[in-house]
Amino acid sequence: MVVGEIAEEKDVVIIGGGPGGYNAAINAAQHGFRVTLIEKEQIGGICLNEGCIPSKVYTTSAKKLSEVPGLSSFGIDVGEPNFSLGNLQSYRDQVVTTLRKGVEALCKKNKIEMVEGHASFLSEDRIGVDNGHQFDVFHFNHAIVATGSRPRYGQGLDVDHKRILDSRSIFHLEEVPEHLIVYGSDYIALEVAMSYHQFGSKVSLVLDGGKNDFDFDSSINKELGRLLKKQKIKLYKSCELKSVENQGEETHVSLLKNEEAVLLEGSHAFISLGHQPNTEELGIDRLKMDLSEEGHIKVDKQMRTSISNIYAIGDVTEGAALAVKAIKQSEVVSDTIAGKPSEFDGTFLPTVVHSIPPIASVGLTEEEAKDQYGDIRVAQFGYGGNGYATVHGKREGFIKYIVDDATDLVLGFHGLGEGAVELVSTGTVALEMVARDEDLKFPHYPHPSFNESISLAEFTTKREKVKS
Amino acid sequence: MVEVKLHDIGEGMTEAEILHYFVKAGDSVKADDPLVEVQTDKMTAEIPAPANGTIEELKIEEGTTISVGTTVLVMNAEGAIQKQEESKSAEEAAPQAEKIPTSSSAATAVMEKTQGRVLASPYTRKIARDHGVDIENVEGTGPAGRIMDEDVYRFIDGGSTQEVEPAEEKQEAPSRTYTDQQPESIPFKGRRKQIAKKMSHSLHTIAHCTHFEEIDVTDVQEWRKEWKSLDQGVSMTAIFIKAISLTLKDFPMFNAKLDEENEMIHLEKDHHIGIATDTPDGLIVPVIHHVNQKSIKEIHEEMKSLTAKAQNNELTSKDMTGGTFTISNVGPMQGSIGATPIINHPEVGLMAFHKTKRRPEVRGDDEIVIRSMMNVSMSFDHRVVDGASAVTFTNRFAQLIEHPNLITLELV
Ligand SMILES: Cc1cc2nc3c(=O)[nH]c(=O)nc-3n(C[C@H](O)[C@H](O)[C@H](O)COP(=O)(O)OP(=O)(O)OC[C@H]3O[C@@H](n4cnc5c(N)ncnc54)[C@H](O)[C@@H]3O)c2cc1C
Numbered sequence: 001m002v003v004g005e006i007a008e009e010k011d012v013v014i015i016g017g018g019p020g021g022y023n024a025a026i027n028a029a030q031h032g033f034r035v036t037l038i039e040k041e042q043i044g045g046i047c048l049n050e051g052c053i054p055s056k057v058y059t060t061s062a063k064k065l066s067e068v069p070g071l072s073s074f075g076i077d078v079g080e081p082n083f084s085l086g087n088l089q090s091y092r093d094q095v096v097t098t099l100r101k102g103v104e105a106l107c108k109k110n111k112i113e114m115v116e117g118h119a120s121f122l123s124e125d126r127i128g129v130d131n132g133h134q135f136d137v138f139h140f141n142h143a144i145v146a147t148g149s150r151p152r153y154g155q156g157l158d159v160d161h162k163r164i165l166d167s168r169s170i171f172h173l174e175e176v177p178e179h180l181i182v183y184g185s186d187y188i189a190l191e192v193a194m195s196y197h198q199f200g201s202k203v204s205l206v207l208d209g210g211k212n213d214f215d216f217d218s219s220i221n222k223e224l225g226r227l228l229k230k231q232k233i234k235l236y237k238s239c240e241l242k243s244v245e246n247q248g249e250e251t252h253v254s255l256l257k258n259e260e261a262v263l264l265e266g267s268h269a270f271i272s273l274g275h276q277p278n279t280e281e282l283g284i285d286r287l288k289m290d291l292s293e294e295g296h297i298k299v300d301k302q303m304r305t306s307i308s309n310i311y312a313i314g315d316v317t318e319g320a321a322l323a324v325k326a327i328k329q330s331e332v333v334s335d336t337i338a339g340k341p342s343e344f345d346g347t348f349l350p351t352v353v354h355s356i357p358p359i360a361s362v363g364l365t366e367e368e369a370k371d372q373y374g375d376i377r378v379a380q381f382g383y384g385g386n387g388y389a390t391v392h393g394k395r396e397g398f399i400k401y402i403v404d405d406a407t408d409l410v411l412g413f414h415g416l417g418e419g420a421v422e423l424v425s426t427g428t429v430a431l432e433m434v435a436r437d438e439d440l441k442f443p444h445y446p447h448p449s450f451n452e453s454i455s456l457a458e459f460t461t462k463r464e465k466v467k468s
Numbered sequence: 469m470v471e472v473k474l475h476d477i478g479e480g481m482t483e484a485e486i487l488h489y490f491v492k493a494g495d496s497v498k499a500d501d502p503l504v505e506v507q508t509d510k511m512t513a514e515i516p517a518p519a520n521g522t523i524e525e526l527k528i529e530e531g532t533t534i535s536v537g538t539t540v541l542v543m544n545a546e547g548a549i550q551k552q553e554e555s556k557s558a559e560e561a562a563p564q565a566e567k568i569p570t571s572s573s574a575a576t577a578v579m580e581k582t583q584g585r586v587l588a589s590p591y592t593r594k595i596a597r598d599h600g601v602d603i604e605n606v607e608g609t610g611p612a613g614r615i616m617d618e619d620v621y622r623f624i625d626g627g628s629t630q631e632v633e634p635a636e637e638k639q640e641a642p643s644r645t646y647t648d649q650q651p652e653s654i655p656f657k658g659r660r661k662q663i664a665k666k667m668s669h670s671l672h673t674i675a676h677c678t679h680f681e682e683i684d685v686t687d688v689q690e691w692r693k694e695w696k697s698l699d700q701g702v703s704m705t706a707i708f709i710k711a712i713s714l715t716l717k718d719f720p721m722f723n724a725k726l727d728e729e730n731e732m733i734h735l736e737k738d739h740h741i742g743i744a745t746d747t748p749d750g751l752i753v754p755v756i757h758h759v760n761q762k763s764i765k766e767i768h769e770e771m772k773s774l775t776a777k778a779q780n781n782e783l784t785s786k787d788m789t790g791g792t793f794t795i796s797n798v799g800p801m802q803g804s805i806g807a808t809p810i811i812n813h814p815e816v817g818l819m820a821f822h823k824t825k826r827r828p829e830v831r832g833d834d835e836i837v838i839r840s841m842m843n844v845s846m847s848f849d850h851r852v853v854d855g856a857s858a859v860t861f862t863n864r865f866a867q868l869i870e871h872p873n874l875i876t877l878e879l880v
Pocket of ligand 1: 040
C-alpha cells in the first residue's frame with residue numbers, strides 16, 4: 001500500500017453512492033460544483049442493488065402470480081402457473097443492471113468523478129480513500145456522508161445467509177424455501193412474507209420484540225390480521241424470541257409465549273429488525289461529530305452535521321431508513337451547499353408496504369390523533385362499495401382519513417387495498433397543504449377509480465380518550 | 469399539573485399587572501401559545517404556555533398587580549414531550565429477550581411524526597425560507613391556525629432581528645435537529661413588538677419618499693465653540709431642532725397630519741419635535757413640545773432631561789406623544805452617510821442627520837477649502853407633499869444651518 005503524500009484538492013466529496021449519494025452528486029454538479037463520489041461497492045447503494053428495486057421485483061412478481069387464478073373470470077385461461085425463481089432472478093439482475101447503468105450514465109453526463117474505494121475521514125477537511133493497493137488523500141471544501149445503513153440484529157442471532165437470512169441474502173435464495181419463518185413487523189418483513197407465500201413457501205410471521213400487533217393504524221392492523229389468516233400465513237404475536245438455530249435442513253425458531261415455549265420448525269428464517277447506520281470505519285471518531293445513541297449522524301434541517309463543512313444524508317442520519325428520505329435530503333444538501341435556502345421535514349413521510357394488497361399510510365394514526373387532538377372524526381370507505389374495485393375483483397381494502405373535530409384539519413391518511421401506494425400521495429399533498437376535510441371531498445375523482453373512495457368516505461365521530 | 473408563574477421578564481422587574489387573559493379554564497392550548505398579557509412599568513409582555521395542555525384555573529383576576537413568583541394560572545400539561553417520555557419508559561419497562569433487540573422501525577416512525585407539524589403549505593414555507601425566516605416563529609392567522617403567505621410577510625416586516633439568523637446559523641453546529649427550541653431566539657414582544665407594529669403600519673400607510681442633501685456645518689460649529697467659551701454650551705441637535713422649527717414655519721405642510729377618512733389635511737400650529745432615541749430596549753421617540761415657542765437654550769435643556777429619562781425608562785406617556793415632526797441624529801455614531809428613514813406616522817416628515825466630515829469643498833472662485841460637511845436624509849409623505857416642496861424645505865433648512873446668523877432674524 002502506497003500512502004500518498006500529497007492531498008488532492010477536491011470541491012465536494014461524497015462518501016457513498018446510494019440514492020442519497022448519487023442524487024446529491026448529480027444535484028451538486030448541476031449547481032456548478034466539481035463533485036467526487038466515492039463508493040466502495042456498487043453505485044446505486046442498497047436501494048438499487050439489494051433493497052427497493054430487488055424487493056419490488058419480487059413483490060411485483062408475487063402480485064402478478066396472485067392474480068393468475070382470477071384471470072379466468074376475465075376470459076383468460078392460462079391454466080396452472082409455473083413459477084421459476086431462476087427466471088425471476090435473471091429478471092431482477094436485468095432490471096438492476098439497466099438501472100445501475102442509467103445512474104452511471106447520469107453521473108458521467110454530469111462530469112462526476114467516480115472513485116472506487118473505502119473512504120474515511122483523516123481530519124475535518126481531509127479524506128483518505130483505500131482501494132486495496134493505493135491510498136489517496138483528498139482535501140475537500142465540502143463533504144457529504146451518505147454511507148447508508150445495514151440490517152441490524154442482536155448478537156444472539158447468527159445470520160449465515162444460507163438458512164438464516166437478512167435483506168442482503170433473502171433475494172438471492174436459489175430455491176423457494178419450504179417453510180419460511182419471518183421475524184419482524186416492518187414493511188420488509190411483510191413484503192418478504194407475502195412474496196414467498198405466493199411463490200409457494202409455507203410462511204410463519206413472528207412479530208418482533210414481543211409486539212402484540214403491527215405499528216400501523218388500528219384499522220389496518222385489524223384488516224391485515226384478517227388477510228394474513230386468509231392467506232394462511234400464521235401470525236405469532238406477543239412472543240419473546242429465544243433463539244434461531246439452523247440444524248442442517250431445518251431452522252428452528254424458539255419462542256416464549258405466555259411463559260410457554262413455542263418451537264417453530266422451518267427450513268429458513270428471515271430476520272428484519274430495522275437498520276443500523278454505517279458510521280463505523282468512517283474515521284468520524286477522529287472528528288468531534290455529534291452522533292445519536294444508536295450511532296446516527298445528527299443533522300439539522302439543512303443536513304449540516306455538527307462540523308460546518310460536513311453534511312450527512314440518507315439512512316446514516318436519524319429518522320426512517322427510506323430511499324424517499326435519502327433522495328429528498330440529497331436535494332436539500334446540494335441546495336444548502338449552494339447557499340440556497342432549503343429544508344427537510346420528515347413529518348409526512350409516507351410508509352408504504354408492497355404487500356398483497358398493498359398498504360400505505362401518512363400522518364397520524366387514529367390512536368395518535370386521539371392522543372394529540374382529543375376529539376377527532378374518522379372517514380372511511382371500504383372497497384366493497386367501490387365499483388372499480390369490483391371490476392378488478394379487488395374488493396378487499398379501504399381508505400381512511402382522520403380529521404381534527406375542532407378545526408376539520410386532516411391529520412392522517414391510510415389505505416389498504418389495490419392502488420393504495422399511489423392513493424397515499426393525495427393524502428400526503430393534503431397534509432402538506434394543511435387541508436381540511438372539505439378540501440379532500442370537494443375535488444373530482446375519476447369514475448370509476450380507486451380514488452373515488454376518498455369522496456365517498458363517510459365520517460364517524462370518535463370521542464376523546466378518557467384522560468388518565 | 470403545571471403552575472404558570474409570573475417570572476422576571478425584564479431587568480429589575482418586581483411586579484406586574486395582569487392586563488388580559490387570552491385563555492379561560494377548560495381551554496386547550498399549545499406550547500408557546502400566549503396565555504396572559506401582563507404590564508410592567510416598562511412594557512407589556514405575554515406569558516406563553518410552557519407545554520401543550522388544558523387550562524385548569526385562572527388564579528388572579530385581571531387588573532390585579534402581583535409580584536414575581538406568584539402563580540398566575542394552573543394548567544394541565546399533556547404535551548407531546550411528556551407523552552414521549554411516558555411511552556419511552558413504558559417501552560423500557562416491557563419485558564424483552566435479553567440479547568435480541570426490537571425492531572427500530574417503529575421507534576423511528578414515531579420520531580418522525582412527533583416532531584411537531586408546521587401548519588403551512590410548502591409554498592408558504594418556501595417564502596419564509598427565502599426570507600431567512602424560521603416558519604416555526606410565525607403565528608398563523610389562517611383557518612385552523614394555518615400560516616398564510618401574509619403572516620410570513622407580516623413577520624418579515626416586523627421581525628428584523630430574526631432575519632439575520634440564517635447567516636449565524638450556518639456557522640453553528642446543529643445542536644438538536646428537530647425541536648422547536650431555538651437557543652438564540654429573542655422574544656418578540658414588549659417594545660420590540662411595538663416598534664415593529666408602528667414601523668410596518670407607517671410603511672404600509674405612508675407613501676415614503678426620501679432625498680439627501682449635504683450641508684456645510686462649519687459656521688454653526690464656530691458659533692457653538694464661541695458659545696462654549698462663554699460657558700453657554702448647547703448641543704448641535706438643539707440648533708437643528710430650532711432650525712427645523714423655523715423651516716416648518718415657512719412650510720406648514722410638513723407639520724401636518726393627513727386625515728384620509730375625512731379627506732382633510734390638518735396643519736398643526738405648534739411644532740412638537742420628536743427625537744429618535746436609541747435605548748437598550750430599542751428605539752423610542754420622546755417629544756419636545758412647543759419648540760416654536762422655545763429658545764435654543766431651553767430646547768437644549770429639555771432635550772438633556774428627556775434623554776436621561778429615556779435611558780432610565782422614566783418617560784411618561786406625555787413625553788412620548790403629540791409629535792408633529794421627527795428628527796433622528798445618527799451623526800454622533802460616526803456611521804452612515806444616508807438612510808431612508810421611516811416616518812413616525814401620522815406625521816409628514818422626518819429628517820435624519822448623518823456624520824459630519826471635514827471635506828474639500830470648491831467655493832465660488834474655484835478655490836478649494838476644507839469645510840465640515842454633514843449629510844441629511846429627508847423622508848416625506850408623498851401623499852401630502854411633493855418632491856419639489858421637499859427640496860425647498862431642505863434648502864431652507866440648509867440655508868439656516870450654513871448661515872446661522874439668519875436664525876437671529878427670526879427672533880421674536
Ligand atoms: C429489502 C429492502 C427494501 C427496501 N425497500 C424500500 C422501498 O420500497 N422504498 C424506500 O424508500 N426504501 C426502501 N428501502 C430502504 C432504502 O434501500 C434505503 O433507505 C436507501 O438505500 C438509503 O440510501 P442511502 O443513500 O442513505 O444509503 P445506501 O443505499 O445504503 O448506500 C450507501 C452506500 O455507501 C457505500 N459506503 C458505505 N460506507 C462507505 C465508505 N466508508 N466508503 C465508501 N463507500 C461507502 C455503500 O457501499 C453503499 O453503496 C429498502 C431497503 C431494503 C433493505
